[in-house]
Amino acid sequence: MEFPKEEVGKRIRHLRKSQGFTADDIAKKAGVSQSMISQIERGQVSPSLETLWKMSHCLKVPVFSFFEANNQQDVTVTRKNEQVELKRIRPNATYQVLSPSFGKQISLFKLSLAPGEVSDNPLVFHTGEECGVVLIGSIQVEIDNKFYDLDEGDSIYFDSHLSHRFVNKSPQTSIAIWAMTDPM
Structure with missing residues (x-):
């Protein structure tokens, strides 16, 4: 299975905007370039887990939340x-x-x-x-x-x-x- 970079990028952008941060804010806090944040959000690059981990701490969310659909189900099966x-x-x-x-x-x-x-x-x-x-x-x-x-x-x-x-x-x-x- 390929890395779902487009979906991950969309989730990161949604989380960032919903918390009122700019891409530059996250870049500075995570210690990466603003262009890297932009490329991640547009699904152009596959970021390392270290970069995702830093971004998750900036956004105060679990890193694995970048990979999951936003659905609240009582039972979830992952094939x-x-x-x-x-x-x-x-x-x-x-x-x-x-x-x-x-x-x-x-x-x-x-x-x-x-x-x-x-x-x-x-x-x-x-x-x-x-x-x-x-x-x-x-x-x-x-x-x-x-x-x-x-x-x-x-x-x-x-x-x-x-x-x-x-x-x-x-x-x-x-x-x-x-x-x-x-x-x-």
Whole structure:
């Protein structure tokens, strides 16, 4: 599935305008150029997840809300071909959104890390809580300078306000299922 840059751009523009911000306001707060914001909003570029994360904090919305239709349903099914893959600034670390969370309190996604890959550098922190389980391989979770080694079937929970990142210490691509409240 291709990155839905046109839809993402429209949602970002709508959120920005509804909060009374100019593209220049968001550019300055996010540390990117005004032309980059304009290109994102017009669907001309596929921004990195880092850029989307910065923009989400400026707009005070979860980053995953940029990828979801604005519908408040009691039950939502996301088909495999509808799942959106988010590429990090790191080329071999991806998140795949498994369930929409717009207006909801939890997001579910699949984390894939190539051998030796690090999810975030520097470490990230945000509001909410996280938990995950390793399905394939092994992942080292760094949380506030402490390291937790997780093998297949192992799970972890932590408060997201603690600085954290994930490292694949195994010789194969590692895959985990992850849930977050108040997602980035």
